[in-house]
Amino acid sequence: MHISELSLRSFRNYNDLSLTFDDQINVIIGDNAQGKTNLMEAIYLLAFSRSHRTPRDKELIQWDKEYAKIKGSIIKRNRRFPLEIIISNKGKKAKLNHIEQKRLSDYIGAMNVVMFAPEDLNLVKGSPQVRRRFIDMEIGQVQPAYVYHLAQYQKVLKQRNSLLKDLQRKPEADRTMLAVLTDQLIEHGALIVERRFRFLQLLRKWAAPIHEGISRQLEALEITYDASVKVSEDMDLETIVPIYQEKFTDIETKEVERGTTLAGPHRDDLMFFVNGKDVQTYGSQGQQRTTALSLKLAEIELIKSEVGEYPILLLDDVLSELDDFRRSHLLHTIQGKVQTFVSTTSVEGIEHEVIDQAGIFRVDNGTIDIEK
Amino acid sequence: MYYPEPISKLIDSFTKLPGIGPKTAVRLAFFVLEMEEDDVLDFAKSLVSAKRELTHCSTCGNITDQDPCSICQDDSRDNKLICVVQDPKDVIAMEKMKEFSGKYHVLHGAISPMDGIGPEDINVASLINRLKDEGVEELILATNPNVEGEATAMYISRLVKPSGIRITRIAHGLPMGGDLEYADEVTLSKAMEGRREL
Numbered sequence: 064m065h066i067s068e069l070s071l072r073s074f075r076n077y078n079d080l081s082l083t084f085d086d087q088i089n090v091i092i093g094d095n096a097q098g099k100t101n102l103m104e105a106i107y108l109l110a111f112s113r114s115h116r117t118p119r120d121k122e123l124i125q126w127d128k129e130y131a132k133i134k135g136s137i138i139k140r141n142r143r144f145p146l147e148i149i150i151s152n153k154g155k156k157a158k159l160n161h162i163e164q165k166r167l168s169d170y171i172g173a174m175n176v177v178m179f180a181p182e183d184l185n186l187v188k189g190s191p192q193v194r195r196r197f198i199d200m201e202i203g204q205v206q207p208a209y210v211y212h213l214a215q216y217q218k219v220l221k222q223r224n225s226l227l228k229d230l231q232r233k234p235e236a237d238r239t240m241l242a243v244l245t246d247q248l249i250e251h252g253a254l255i256v257e258r259r260f261r262f263l264q265l266l267r268k269w270a271a272p273i274h275e276g277i278s279r280q281l282e283a284l285e286i287t288y289d290a291s292v293k294v295s296e297d298m299d300l301e302t303i304v305p306i307y308q309e310k311f312t313d314i315e316t317k318e319v320e321r322g323t324t325l326a327g328p329h330r331d332d333l334m335f336f337v338n339g340k341d342v343q344t345y346g347s348q349g350q351q352r353t354t355a356l357s358l359k360l361a362e363i364e365l366i367k368s369e370v371g372e373y374p375i376l377l378l379d380d381v382l383s384e385l386d387d388f389r390r391s392h393l394l395h396t397i398q399g400k401v402q403t404f405v406s407t408t409s410v411e412g413i414e415h416e417v418i419d420q421a422g423i424f425r426v427d428n429g430t431i432d433i434e435k
Numbered sequence: 436m437y438y439p440e441p442i443s444k445l446i447d448s449f450t451k452l453p454g455i456g457p458k459t460a461v462r463l464a465f466f467v468l469e470m471e472e473d474d475v476l477d478f479a480k481s482l483v484s485a486k487r488e489l490t491h492c493s494t495c496g497n498i499t500d501q502d503p504c505s506i507c508q509d510d511s512r513d514n515k516l517i518c519v520v521q522d523p524k525d526v527i528a529m530e531k532m533k534e535f536s537g538k539y540h541v542l543h544g545a546i547s548p549m550d551g552i553g554p555e556d557i558n559v560a561s562l563i564n565r566l567k568d569e570g571v572e573e574l575i576l577a578t579n580p581n582v583e584g585e586a587t588a589m590y591i592s593r594l595v596k597p598s599g600i601r602i603t604r605i606a607h608g609l610p611m612g613g614d615l616e617y618a619d620e621v622t623l624s625k626a627m628e629g630r631r632e633l
Binding site for chain 1: 547553554582585590593619621624
């Protein structure tokens with residue numbers, strides 16, 4: 064799969080831009096604050112209909128403009144189709160094949176993108192929220208229905224938290240509605256946990272050998288699911304549900320006291336171990352970096368195996384963060400099969416072999432010159 | 436601001452309607468100026484009488500010009516069957532089907548703690564009273580298939596269950612005349628869940 068054309072209007076610092084890309088490697092060169100990441104963001108947004116950098120869509124619209132528009136031409140299984148995102152003060156429209164898709168789950172998955180940015184190094188040492196977002200986004204890409212269940216879960220969670228807050232003020236009030244919302248939470252929550260388990264099994268299968276390769280056979284990577292409700296990966300939906308029910312019966316009093324939902328997939332986490340040691344707490348910077356890189360490369364292979372085609376890879380300013388060995392390992396893995404966008408301040412340090420074949424784009428304050 | 440006062444007032448009134456933005460309001464207001472005076476008078480009268488003459492039926496909660504409403508008064512309808520819906524518009528949708536011969540109960544909303552709507556804010560209490568007196572045998576829950584509608588249905592079912600009345604929920608699944616291949620995954624999985632023996 065690749066993106067052949069991209070046009071931007073009033074997006075960030077791009078006034079009006081139209082580009083044609085190489086179907087292999089595209090290098091985006093420019094000084095800081097010229098618009099390299101904005102270009103990466105635009106491609107990411109086209110895939111997920113939201114930015115990786117900000118939840119506030121307004122920031123994406125160029126200063127003093129009414130709306131921003133991103134349009135791309137995608138080629139997947141030898142078929143070309145257009146994607147379009149329009150952001151205005153009133154909201155956001157996502158169009159697939161010129162037709163507006165009202166539901167996120169109908170849009171996401173049309174174009175698969177894997178991004179590796181400096182903040183992804185936080186995947187290992189950052190907060191649990193970062194890892195949950197990672198797993199949710201990745202499952203959503205290969206299983207659009209997951210996005211729907213996640214949205215339902217979040218809605219029920221919001222309702223339940225509101226109710227728990229009310230009950231916190233008057234604990235003697237009737238709790239029938241709480242029981243109803245607990246049932247609903249379990250229905251969607253158990254499904255999410257079960258899907259995450261299945262995904263983790265796939266991810267592990269791809270990540271372990273990749274990690275071994277990057278670490279020159281020195282490190283073994285293990286990924287585990289840290290669940291807020293004691294369920295384990297060998298369980299299916301029918302087993303998970305009663306365990307959840309029991310948990311919520313146990314913690315009801317505590318939940319009312321605290322006025323919020325205390326267990327469920329929104330409180331779960333992922334843990335990474337290298338040679339048996341928790342990387343988040345005991346790993347070196349280098350090990351944390353390698354782990355993040357292995358996960359991203361595993362994602363590429365996973366998407367290929369689930370969707371049938373390689374995703375588009377965005378490497379935003381990360382080549383400079385990796386040492387020579389990891390850098391060449393990365394470039395070697397993607398060479399000739401994954402359309403890749405690399406943003407960097409200079410081409411120094413990137414193998415000439417790769418650069419020679421790549422499309423080179425020079426970014427200068429919102430304008431782009433094509434060098435090759 | 437550039438319009439004479441009567442017309443700018445009319446524009447303001449139109450913008451109060453749902454789905455009408457400022458531009459449409461201006462278009463509608465100018466259209467009214469072109470209309471026959473009798474039509475305009477009729478229109479104004481209907482607006483006022485719709486508001487003044489309609490009330491909620493004291494039995495089922497549906498909007499009506501007589502109390503109890505024509506459906507509740509209709510003796511040919513089956514008293515043992517009550518279909519619970521969220522909105523008066525849902526009653527009309529059901530009636531169009533011409534196959535349901537029971538009675539209705541209109542909730543006027545769904546439970547949503549997030550929006551401060553609890554069970555006491557929708558028309559549930561009168562439903563429970565109705566079930567006590569009327570010898571109802573089956574309650575059909577036809578609230579919307581979204582999070583709030585589903586929660587409301589589950590809530591009512593919990594309240595009514597102990598009485599032993601049969602409680603059913605309308606099916607979710609594929610639209611008739613549709614193509615299987617165009618159905619989204621979620622609808623399809625609901626349809627699979629609700630499959631039945633032939």
